[in-house]
Amino acid sequence: MTVPVLSARSLYRFFRAGEEETFALQGVGLEVGSGETVAVTGPSGSGKTTLLNCLAGLDEPDGGTVTVAGERLSHRPERERSGIRARHIGMVFQSGNLLEHLTVRDNVALVQRLVAARTRVPPQELLERTGIAHRADALPRQLSGGEAARAGLAVALANAPEVLLADEPTGEVDGETERRLLALLRERAADGTAVVVVTHSRAVAAVADRVLRLRDGRWT
Numbered sequence: 001m002t003v004p005v006l007s008a009r010s011l012y013r014f015f016r017a018g019e020e021e022t023f024a025l026q027g028v029g030l031e032v033g034s035g036e037t038v039a040v041t042g043p044s045g046s047g048k049t050t051l052l053n054c055l056a057g058l059d060e061p062d063g064g065t066v067t068v069a070g071e072r073l074s075h076r077p078e079r080e081r082s083g084i085r086a087r088h089i090g091m092v093f094q095s096g097n098l099l100e101h102l103t104v105r106d107n108v109a110l111v112q113r114l115v116a117a118r119t120r121v122p123p124q125e126l127l128e129r130t131g132i133a134h135r136a137d138a139l140p141r142q143l144s145g146g147e148a149a150r151a152g153l154a155v156a157l158a159n160a161p162e163v164l165l166a167d168e169p170t171g172e173v174d175g176e177t178e179r180r181l182l183a184l185l186r187e188r189a190a191d192g193t194a195v196v197v198v199t200h201s202r203a204v205a206a207v208a209d210r211v212l213r214l215r216d217g218r219w220t
């Protein structure tokens with residue numbers, strides 16, 4: 001592997017709810033190089049989403065560090081983490097990454113306002129490449145599951161990220177949409193993006209360069 005674009009060292013994350021403690025991550029490490037696609041699988045509750053949240057800087061690990069494109073992401077104030085995220089990371093999350101009161105086109109435009117002009121892919125091209133240009137003026141709630149998945153990917157790619165993090169991006173889509181989304185992920189990887197995708201789909205795992213499996217917060 002070339003120098004990793006995304007690197008996680010010995011991540012720990014605990015949750016406490018009353019008397020109950022959950023050890024969601026117990027010393028997880030990961031290095032992903034430019035152009036590499038890593039699929040993360042594992043049973044429900046094994047820590048996949050927690051890992052992705054830590055890699056995105058949406059959550060702070062209790063131990064360990066995350067580095068993205070040479071910048072330390074963990075153990076910083078949220079304001080700094082969101083700046084690093086805007087510069088280097090694209091995210092496709094199950095909860096959706098679309099703002100409800102903006103059209104698909106304006107969701108893309110909003111992300112692009114936060115990044116340097118030189119990294120901007122023309123919005124129309126982005127919408128066409130993700131197969132959602134015909135619904136550019138729709139609001140998120142007017143989209144089907146498959147359309148929302150494609151719009152989510154357009155938004156995730158709007159800052160031309162070096163790292164793309166996706167949580168079950170093909171979870172609710174039909175076979176044809178899954179194939180299109182996979183082709184896009186492959187295209188991004190071919191362009192040098194490091195991709196980490198949490199998935200239960202065999203089709204997604206089959207196109208990954210590496211498939212890693214979590215169990216009880218550790219790699220198996």
Ligand SMILES: Nc1ncnc2c1ncn2[C@@H]1O[C@H](COP(=O)(O)OP(=O)(O)OP(=O)(O)O)[C@@H](O)[C@H]1O
Pocket residue numbers: 015016017022023024042043044045046047048049050051
């Ligand atoms: N905010 C939280 N507070 C308390 N416990 C949490 C919290 N977030 C996650 N957990 C617990 O941490 C463990 C790992 O959860 P996580 O969501 O990362 O698993 P997952 O592998 O993504 O599961 P799934 O496939 O069901 O989405 C689970 O036991 C979960 O209940």
